[in-house]
Amino acid sequence: MAFKQRIQSFYNLIYEEQLEVASALDISRLRKICFESGCPDDDKHIRSIAWKLLLSYLPINRNEWNKCLQQKRQLYQEFIRDLIIENGNIGQSQDDHPLNTDPNSNWKNYFRENEILLQIDKDVRRLYPDISFFQQKIARKFNSSDCDILSGRMNNSAHSIDVIKDCFGMTEIRKNKVYDQNQSIDNMPADSNDGEFHWQVVARILFIYAKLNPGQGYVQGMNEIIGPIYYVFANDSKLEWRNHSEADTFWCFTNLMSEIRDIFNKHADSDRSSGIVSRMDRLVQILSKEDQELCQQINLIQGIKPHYYAFRWITLLLSQEFPLPDVLRLWDYMFSDENRFDFLLKLCCSMIIILREQLMSGDFASNMKLLQNFPDSIEITFIVARAKTIQAS
Incomplete structure (x- = not known):
């Protein structure tokens, strides 16, 4: 029953409430319910519409x-x-061939x-x-x-x-x-x-x-x-x-x-103020704040720079680290967060912290392999929960 109510809450927000005079969708509420637990997988229309709204393709006014x-x-x-x-x-011509x-x-x-x-x-x-x-x-x-x-x-x-x-x-x-x-x-x-x-x-x-x-x-x-x-x-x-x-x-x-x-533009990193390099630097800062010992172990002592693993994580929005169904759920949370690409960094930080025990005991080679091939056994709900904790701290 709770699941059906959740689906209905999406439909009420997206469609039925638009019959009111104002006809303006409450985008903040949509972000909130998407960020709480993602979009329902069993109703394939909800995610389709929600993403169109969250990516600013559809206007908030349904009219x-x-x-x-x-x-x-x-x-x-x-x-x-x-x-x-x-x-x-x-077509060929005498002047162009x-x-x-x-x-x-x-x-x-x-x-x-x-x-x-x-x-x-x-x-x-x-x-x-x-x-x-x-x-x-x-x-x-x-x-x-x-x-x-x-x-x-x-x-x-x-x-x-x-x-x-x-x-x-x-x-x-x-x-x-x-x-x-x-x-x-x-x-x-x-x-x-x-x-x-x-x-x-x-x-x-x-x-x-x-x-x-x-x-x-x-x-x-x-x-x-x-x-x-x-x-x-x-x-x-x-x-x-x-x-x-x-x-x-x-x-x-x-x-x-x-x-x-x-x-996707390497020239944007010339001043380290934007682009992929700046985002990897930001990831290191977040990790250092959350777990300074772990950050020093992999980044300074072992010299495992984020270029070796987080480059792909950030550039591809984690789309290559998990099966497609999990990617869709992760993107629900990411798209619904107003600072969604900062939340992406929180997700990446969460992934590293979840591997803390193995990373602290592993050597350079084993840790590189672990970070470049994130374990399939770890549930994304655990990753998202830890990322939300990081965001709230």
């Missing part, structure tokens, strides 16, 4: 939802047309985009290989020939150039995964007449984002940020929302990246 959604979804359709369809086929050395030629831009596409293609094919969702097919939402434009370019190795895997110059951003050689994700065909894979949808979103943000472009690891968002929206229990999961994911991902883009 504005239809207009906002119509405009945003239509604009995304225009991005598909302008950035993929109309620019997908390069594949061997043209002009850096501003259409062909040069085409080749540069193919480098981005190649990296995106490699990354999205491997999203959460332990679940089948991203390798499942769905009906195409756009004209078949239009969808094939990106697929054809990604399959055209003649126009692809290898790119650097380590974008930050610090450490590998992804854990090594073992794949079934009999079902190679890398060899999976990218185009078919009977639909497209979920990972192809994610690739399309990331490519459009990169085109619209040339100063940042696509950075390896963004696929791990967008994956859980798309998963939640594409599994919405309400068809009318699920059908627009691609456009909604694009806008929520864009809003989220606007808040965390500095951690």
Whole structure:
């Protein structure tokens, strides 16, 4: 009964209370009930709507939802047309051809985009290989020939150039995964007449984002940020929302990246006032305040700097440290906290403190392995509870 009441409390807040004259959703209350125990897993619509509100995609006034959604979804359709369809086929002319050395030629831009596409293609094919969702097919939402434009370019190795895997110059951003050689994700065909894979949808979103943000472009690891968002929206229990999961994911991902883009920009750390380095420094400060002895043991005595483990934790919002269901619950708490990226650091600090006994008795090698491969046996409820304690102190 308590569980059903909790689900109803979400629906009352999000929908029924909007029938009042003011029609303004109490976002503070939404944050509170999400932060208390996360979103219910059994009702897949609640998390989908809650994230759209917490990531500032939906306005708090529900009377504005239809207009906002119509405009945003239509604009995304225009991005598909302008950035993929109309620019997908390069025509040759006497002045512009594949061997043209002009850096501003259409062909040069085409080749540069193919480098981005190649990296995106490699990354999205491997999203959460332990679940089948991203390798499942769905009906195409756009004209078949239009969808094939990106697929054809990604399959055209003649126009692809290898790119650097380590974008930050610090450490590998992804854990090594073992794949079934009999079902190679890398060899999976990218185009078919009977639909497209979920990972192809994610690739399309990331490519459009990169085109619209040339100063940042696509950075390896963004696929791990967008994956859980798309998963939640594409599994919405309400068809009318699920059908627009691609456009909604694009806008929520864009809003989220606007808040965390500095951690994907190594130049932001030149003055140590922003970016990933400053956040790792902040993590050390929090740990030192909570447990100075432990902080000195791993950071000073053993020399295990946060670059070796927390870089990935912070950059990918812990999306690679836990199974997807746990990641979704962690993001409920993180998104609902007004200082959510400070709360992320509290979660990271909690993870370290929970391992205190092993870290204090372990040597450099064992502690490095422990921190880089956080134990699966530790419940996230324990991690969140300790993080809330840290935040309250």
